[in-house]
Amino acid sequence: MAKSIDELINDLANSDEFTQDESKILLEEKGTDAVDALIDALLNNRNKDIKISSAKVLGAIGDKKAIDPLITTLGSPNKMVRREASTALIKMGDSAVEPLISLLDNEDWKIRGAASWALGSIGDKQAIKPLKSLLNDENGYVKAGVKKSLNILESN
16 A cells, blocks of 8 residues: 655654665655645654755755745754755755855854755855955855855856
C-alpha cells in the first residue's frame, strides 16, 4: 500500500537511512502534489532532519512556490537547514536571484552570507553590483561569500 505524502514526510526523520532516502525519492516523484506539504514541514516541523530533507526535495522539484519559504528558512538557527535551503534556492536559478539580492542588507550575517554564497552559484550578473556593496562587511563569512561569488560572476 502506497504511503501518503504526510507519512513520507514523517519517514524523513526515520533512523533508517534507506527509509529516508526512499521517502525523498518518492516525494520527489510526487512533484507538485507534495510541494505544499513539504513547505509546511520546512516551516513548521521541529525536526531538523525533516527540515533538511524537505528543503532538498523542494530544490529537486523546483516549484517556484517554494522560493519564499526557502528564503525564510535561511534564518534557521540550524546551519545544516540553512545550507540545504541555500542549495535548494540555487537549484531554483534565476527566479531566486531577486529574493536573494533583497537579503544582502539583512541585519543577520548568516542570512547575508547565505545569500551572497548562493548568488555566485546561480551566476546571474545582476548580482554583481549589490554584492560589491558587501565587500567591507564586518563578518568574515559574508566577505568570503561575496569575494567567491564576485570571482565567479566577473570571470564569466
